[in-house]
Amino acid sequence: MADGKAIGRSVPRQDAVDKVTGAAQFVDDIQFGPTLLHAKILRSPHPHARIVAIDTAAAMAVPGVRAIVTGKDCPQYLGLYLADRTVYAVDRVRFVGEPVAGVAADSAAAATEAIGKIVVAYEPLPGIFDPVAGAGNKDVLLHENLGTYRCAPFIYPVPGTNIANRFRLRKGDTDKGFAAAAAVVENTYTVPHIQHSQLEPHAAAANFDRAGKLTLWSSSQSPNAVRKLIATAFGLPMTKLRVITPYVGGGFGGKAGLTCEALVVPLALRLPGHHVKLTLTREEVFRGTFVRQGLVARLKTGAGGDGRLAAMEAELFWDGGAYAEYGVNIARSGGYCSSGPYEIPNIKTDSCCVYTNHPVGGPMRGFGMPEIHWGIEQQMDMLAEKLGLDPLAFRRLNALRDGSPAAFGGPMSGATLVDTIDAVAARCGWGGPKPPASGARKARGRGLACMFKAPSMPPDAQSSAVLKLNEDGTVHILTTAMEIGQGSLTALAQIAAEELGVPVADVVVTLPDTDYTPYEWQTVASRISYSAGNAVLAAARDAKAQLLAVAAQVLAVPATELAIEDGRIFPRTDPARALAVSAIAMGCLLPGGAIGGPVVGRGAFVPAGITGLDRETGQGERPAPFWTYGTQVADVEVDLRTGAITVLKVTAAYEVGKVINPALAIGQVQGGIVQGLGAALYERLALAEGKYLNSDFVDYKIPTATDTPQMDIVLLETSPQADGPFGVKGIAEPTMVPTAPAIANAVYDAIGVRIRDLPLSAEKVLAALKSKQAGEKFVRRAP
Amino acid sequence: MKTVTLTVNNRPHTLTPSPERTLLDVLREDLGLTGAKRGCDAGECGACTVLLNGKPVNSCLVLAVELSGAAVVTIEGLGGPDGLDRLQQSFIDNFALQCGYCTPGMILMGKALLMQNPHPTEAEVKEFISGNLCRCTGYENIVKAIMAVAGGGEGNG
């Protein structure tokens, strides 16, 4: 697809001026005035305990306290894919940080004081702190009622166990496959919990007005999901619940679904006329909001003497945490993508989301893909080494190609891994000589990793858009797609401008307000440019048809012979006879009377032909609309004395169908690489028997500017998505998927040690190096 | 309670903050200047950065009562009626922001750096802003945005 007037251009961000001037408002920035009340949450200090009694009398007596709520006040179960949690713990707490009570008070200080005066009697219970043990433990059950929870039809809880979802994939015959393999590698990989660490802590404010309407301001990626879950839990019709999401200071999945919004609702319902606001502290973000699930992955992979992958077996134990309402679907995605971006004829995968007394696992950039590729991509390197093959050539040989059967059986379309491998190889000079290290006792290494990712969503995840023409010919687009930093406002404006033929500067996309903006499933899964983009495209087409119909009458030229460019409508054969869009935006008054009327375009989209997967075999046709492919090469240097890894350079290539805005897309890759680098080197929520050893930025480190490597990024458009607007596929999440395994492979290249447990802390690297050296000494001394 | 007279973005203010309140609290809650953000309340993220007597500080770690006679500049104090500060414009041109939460702090750090060192190297820029976390951009474009202004001579801000 050729670039257009708006598409394919690095149009400045629509929200940029707001954000560089401080004008951009986030939830906590909204000034509610004298009706403001502050909410604070009492959280469980125990990973697992029965709540014997809660005494709020002393807390209620604190001056300034207006209301206190506990689990009993809102015992309804809710959840996105599996309704397994309540807003506040009712009679049991299952993780440290679980909300037990909420207080609303005139001041934050009074609310905090009251929290300290609520007396809760707990009876501690034995806990589950390991997903592998938890999967087999039938004595300690975290959810005895698992069998009775409502759940999505493609989620398979195993009642009587701690398994919240079991996904199985059976394809071919792995025993035969391994028997024929020339090389087999079998390893266990672990991925710890990590935190999204968006810079903006979660915040929500609720106002229950005296007429009985609840308005919720929320820092959320999912305004419609928030509305639906809260409306259901509190029995409100959607006409009485309005969700407004101003700018969101970073999401990465951690603000998807329902996060802290529900906590303020029961408080607000008791305090009509007030605005009850809850802004989480950084510690609460760590302890009380979604984390990326931990994973224990046992992988066995085999390849034939011809270098072709023959078989794999995967046992994936996802540490779902105390509630798995969202995490269950990660186990599913991780399961049906467990082959990685390769063609493997024989596969057996069991992917279980296991309840533990850990913080609640939820979606995070990549939705299971960074976790599974951590192991898969190291397996690939090990197999290549065993077979004496170049790791890049080995991957190239096994890459899924157009029409290749995927792990789930169906044919892959638009499988462009090879394009990204070739692009990266050319860019980084793969196979060239290793540059020297920067000093003595340092070692250089280079590593490669590939990835694929599809949007993991229900088969009917919908988007819609309304496009309004204003009297001056400018355009407003209403959607509930959320700007979380990725640039959706700008990209959607570009799509509309291109289709409508107006300058992109004249198009403004508004932020969500569920009373006014039409439905959007969620801003997750790297699907907004694709799905909301399609809705916006349809709305622009609709509006365009209306403009053309009026113009046809005004210009007395058939609509089919008219074009719109730069806000002017003209006959293709006679561009000089142009009519400004503004002249007919409200219709037109002709001698015979008015025609047309205000132009309002409407668009809706749901991907067609997304199918389910068989419960027993995980086989099916097309569980997702597209896969994005990518490859990264990391150049690292390891300090042999401290074990510290410096990532010098990352070369990355992604095939995205069509780039709407190159600068925005590159920005996604840059951000994803550095986030991946953080997960690779530093990030781990350290938990001991369910208690946090780190829950602030003092001891949970994310990358700073001095960690940023040199980055060389290539975006390819070799396989436009047939049903994507202008051919677009998703890019946001895939960017961080291969970074950690590429770094691990580079470390192996540098110093010959394999680290299978994230993160690659300097300490771990040094310990591995020392034990390798000790082993070598031992070998050398042996006769 | 102690009365404090200070200027914020060149405008005088007289306040009587209760002693535990920070400069960040006062800016956001009393003065309606919400450009400085709260990301950690512990000096670890830099989202609350403002210029205090010309130097960048974490406003979450400065008590408001201490500020008699101080001159504070926040993101709202940059630019003017005739347009954006050059650094603000450079952040736009270089796509140096995504969610925008770190942006006010980053821009003020860029201002502070260029005031003391008009021609920093890339490594100096990175080190200077390393007390400011950004989870979105990977920092590359932020560094570029600051370098672009440094390369282009004096800022007009």
Next chain:
Amino acid sequence: MFAYHEPQSLAEVTSLLTAYGESARILAGGTDLLVQMRKGRQQPHHLLNIKTVSGLEQIAATEDSVEIGAAVTLGEGERFLAAYPEYGVLRQAMHSVASVQIRHRATLAGNLCNASPAADTVPALVVLGAKIKIHGARGDRLVPVERFITGPGRTVLLTGEVVSAVVLPRPESGSRGVYLRKARRPSLDLATASAAVFAAGGAWRIALGAVAPTVVRVREAERLLAREGLSAATAAEAARLARAEAKPITDVRGTAEYRRELVAALVEQALLALGEEGARP
């Protein structure tokens, strides 16, 4: 809640401290104190802002010493010391603390008085032989830095006493030092382990940070270097001695074993860096 005070003189500080006893805390840059208060680890009822005491913001350089007032920030200290290469070790240590923003508020005296085992400036002050000037009801006293900190969060300060300055003796000319640290992340992170080395004439001093409740001197290595001079071999031996001398703990920033490895690596590296610097014309 606490009351806030702006004493104008050291005498006033002392009388307030004496009057309020344990419920009072000195507020310097506040970068430790305010964070600890927010985490509930300290709940003082009175904060005495030491920055309002006149004179404490000064740095006085004389023939025998450089005296850094208790209200001098790390940023100011760094800038001042740029003209004194013999204090390079302290300057490097100051620069490695936190971030630009923190260094504009945090004081040298605060870093010391907070008495964290990981405090960056303390190993540097130890190798420089710094003395701490303390003001109390009975006048001033000088305490060597090594005796000043008695344990994590503990100092020799008595009720009513306040640090008024840090006094750096003038080392003989040509003295040089190096401060190295390793943290989990290159920027804005507390040291997992650190080492300061200092060579003055034929004498050596080596101090380790974050590997024991208080800074550890590696005296055996100091004597070895004094005896045999600096070479690759003595540097390696000094590293071995440093590892043996360290008494680290295991925490979320690193295990005891890793900390031992680190101090060895840091001491050797610092010594070799000094050697290279000395070899330069």
